[in-house]
Amino acid sequence: MNIARILYPVKTLGPGNRVGIWVCGCPRRCRGCANPELWERRPEFEITVDRLREVISGIAAGRQIDGFTVSGGEPMAQPEDLGALVRYLGTVSEDILVYSGFEYGELMKQDSEIIRSVLTSIAVLIDGRYVEKLNKDIILRGSENQNVIILNERFRAKYENYLEITRNQIQNFTTADGVVSVGIHNKDFKSKIRSKIRG
Numbered sequence: 001m002n003i004a005r006i007l008y009p010v011k012t013l014g015p016g017n018r019v020g021i022w023v024c025g026c027p028r029r030c031r032g033c034a035n036p037e038l039w040e041r042r043p044e045f046e047i048t049v050d051r052l053r054e055v056i057s058g059i060a061a062g063r064q065i066d067g068f069t070v071s072g073g074e075p076m077a078q079p080e081d082l083g084a085l086v087r088y089l090g091t092v093s094e095d096i097l098v099y100s101g102f103e104y105g106e107l108m109k110q111d112s113e114i115i116r117s118v119l120t121s122i123a124v125l126i127d128g129r130y131v132e133k134l135n136k137d138i139i140l141r142g143s144e145n146q147n148v149i150i151l152n153e154r155f156r157a158k159y160e161n162y163l164e165i166t167r168n169q170i171q172n173f174t175t176a177d178g179v180v181s182v183g184i185h186n187k188d189f190k191s192k193i194r195s196k197i198r199g
């Protein structure tokens with residue numbers, strides 16, 4: 001699987017202390033995408049799902065994992081590996097939230113058994129491409145056209161409560177590649193950062 005980063009504890013993309021997993025590779029190319037550096041798959045980011053399991057079980061050892069958030073990049077562009085990953089994640093926590101630039105209907109139209117199986121194994125899908133002019137700083141959604149789709153009814157109350165009481169925040173992680181800013185960003189966040197750097 002092509003994975004750019006795994007971070008913990010992510011507190012800004014779903015309830016609780018989550019493991020955030022960012023895949024690399026996205027065919028959608030949305031204007032204003034917060035993660036254009038993740039559009040192209042990179043050979044150095046290839047990792048087997050078995051190795052991913054080891055990394056995640058290392059994170060889980062002695063730590064509270066309230067759920068997983070899988071983003072990118074486009075997770076559904078690597079369906080077989082995503083399916084295997086999601087099967088493993090479910091053994092740690094069934095609160096699995098996946099972002100996709102494809103709408104739920106588009107995913108179902110692909111008529112792929114593995115994608116259907118992913119959709120029946122996760123708690124929440126946030127679907128649809130990012131539309132910059134529809135970025136209205138809505139909790140969990142990059143833009144207003146996207147939908148929060150609860151796929152596991154056991155998580156409905158948890159997420160409805162979360163969506164009601166939570167406001168978007170940004171978390172910064174220092175990684176080997178520099179600072180990674182995690183959360184739903186305002187559409188002008190990049191220009192604001194550039195102007196701050198220019199001073």
Ligand code: SF4
Pocket residue numbers: 026027028029030033034035036072073074100101102128129130
């Ligand atoms: S689908 Fe997501 S990762 Fe892909 S270009 Fe759009 S916003 Fe970026």
